[in-house]
Amino acid sequence: MNFEKLNVTREGGVLFAEIAAPPMNLLGPELVGDLVALIQQAEADEAIQVLVFKSADPDYFISHVDVTRINEYREQVMKMEGATSLALLFRRISTSRLVTIAQIEGRVRAVGSEFVLACDMRFAARESAIFSQFEPALGLLPGSGGAQHLIRLMGRSRAMEVLLSADDYDAELAEKYGWINRALPAAELSAFVARLAHRIARFPAAGHAVVKERVNAVALASAEEFNRDGDLFSEGVRKREAQGIIQAAMKNGLQTRSGELALTAILGRD
Template sequence: MTASYQTIATRLDGNVLFATFHAPPINLIGPEVVRDLVGLVKELSQPATARVVVFDSADPDFFFPHVDLTKVPEYTAEAAKAGGPGDASLGMLFRKLSEIPAVTIAKLRGRARGAGSEFLLACDMRFASRENAVLCQPEVGIGTPPGAGAMQHLTRLLGRGRALEAVLTSADFDAELAERYGWINRAVPDSELDEFVSGLATRMGNFPRDGLIAAKAAVNAISLPPPAVVRADAALFQQLVRGEAAQQRTAELFKRGFQTRGRTELDLGDALGGLPAVD
């Protein structure tokens, strides 16, 4: 690895790259994070890079809480640099992440909601702290369907009924329930999570690169959604997130401390359920 990033600290250990997100105050996905992700994805798309990448967060409370809703045009413009204006969306950036010639593992502590959850879903594997992990797709509770891959990935992983439960309720899922539903690979006791993920990453990093990448590509060919539906989901999100209902509900959330380190963000699933109804 040669590049340095504003919001991602990287460390190469043998054939494993550890990438830690650090975007204070609460790791919102804004233009700086997206700019760094675009750069890292491009770097990891080159031959002879790390065979395994482990993503985690420096913030114990927030992996990625969601996108920065005050900077949608800015982070979308950064995402476009991954492939051009026609692919100006987090969904297409995350799809490129799914296709890189390396195995990607998300190690989850804290909250991964909205596009944070969708980032995890774009990774090849997800392992979460049993005591300290929360997943949620809050978009419908705000006024728009998810737009960066959740509907495609969750339907494939969870099945129709459970995917609809996850998406339509905008409720928080703890690690045990997420494991039971298939949202994550495993819920691991927090005290064992680091050693477990490092051991798994090192094991795969010692395998021949060609075998790893050929197997991943074959599974991707079966399981990844086509680009056209990823683009359609992104377009619908971009349309409805600017709509009147979403604007009203986000304004109310901001009054209650949205996008700050307080109870509204810590318990966003509950906060969404407590908002007044709108048509």
Template sequence: MAQFAIETVTPKIRKVTFANPPVNVVDAGTVAQLSDIVDELSADEQVQVVVFDSATPGYFYNHADLGQVPELLALTAADSTPLFIDLSIRLTKAPFVSIAAIRGRTRGGGDELALAFDLRYASREEALFCQPEVAIGIVPGGGGGDRLPRLLGRDRALEAILTSQDFDADRAEQYGWVTRAVADAELDDFVTAIAARIASFDRASVLAAKAQINRATLPPEADLRASWAEFAGSVSWPGFQARVPQLGKAIAEIGLDEIERNLGHYAGLINEQA
């Protein structure tokens, strides 16, 4: 089933809307479909700006689907690079500017995809950010441990990853996790204006400037591959194996919606029980 819809806003601007209800988990289909979309848009020389948003209320790109970890690990690009890592690299290098309009929860693998976008604008009232991996006994694998330190600094990246807490948009803006927090009622118009302004400039100069900044700021690709390998190994650790049943029990008792809406809180409680 298609999880993405592509809208032509103007000849130079596309909007890619994600929907994988009820809570927008990132599964193998998400990664494969988004990879194809990035290829498609990269091949279109008209495209200069792409806006990424969500059609699922309360969620942007959520964490990976724990029930599909084997399938996610099995996805590879033509050169045998894990497809998730290949996708995140191609997003940062894409011949267009990617802009995330973030409403709702953005966690784990979904946050790692958001970190690969060029610009991230977050709803002040609705956006939440979290890297919950450590709380469930594994490590980030899709770039969270590589990109967040470059954006937040070492100590704040440690706080974000080691506490596995939810961070609201104001704190995310303060830390540098997002480009800017914007009032929810203004978010769409704000992102539209930014996209239109960038699309009005010469494409060659926009992409050359992006390439310069990429050289100065992006983690080495070898580090991203190493983090994925560490993540792949961590799913067999006893701590993760002990916590997965506890998480399933909590979902059955409390309900998926409540757990997902307050995952940072419940991750701590699950840990106490594991």
């Protein structure tokens, strides 16, 4: 498996996919294309049961979408059967036969948060992981399933807090709210995730499939709901107000490595 923005290694029935998209792991078309190809190839190999995502950058897991290239995703997304938007691509990760685990260090915001929420499980480094769903600061609804997942995981009031504050949440509070499964010391995170992934991979694939199907029947929003959120995001991001806020944020450091370390402060500036 050769990819532009992913470093992939295999250990038995487990694939480890390390996101490497400098300078800050923005979700650009190349990374989207790699994710589509990875899922397709992994699903085609019946010996692969578990897919673990992690980051090569200790400060950023996936920072957010590259706001300068939003119009370039569709061609890559549509390489996945049944996907016509990032929202449906991420939902496809949730419904995949593969068991997916996000091993999170650094910042995971906006579409990055939506990506890890699409994974079956999320484990984060207590010292460094930071979560945010900041789209409402731009006047937008998260377009790739963030609201759908957060409401079901946290309940109405906490989802409202997370979305309307557009603020950063550390790993301990994310664990308390249900955003992630567990916050673990960074020194223990990789070993814990690897043990869990290999344990799951040893069990029958039929068990994975039936569990995922029944859990998704209860907990996963419909494709129509994901599409609706994606449409609302697309409509909103084209509006003059949203474009103005994005341009102002770019001038204040949005999509620069140093500026993104304090993204929520940038979004609060005039």
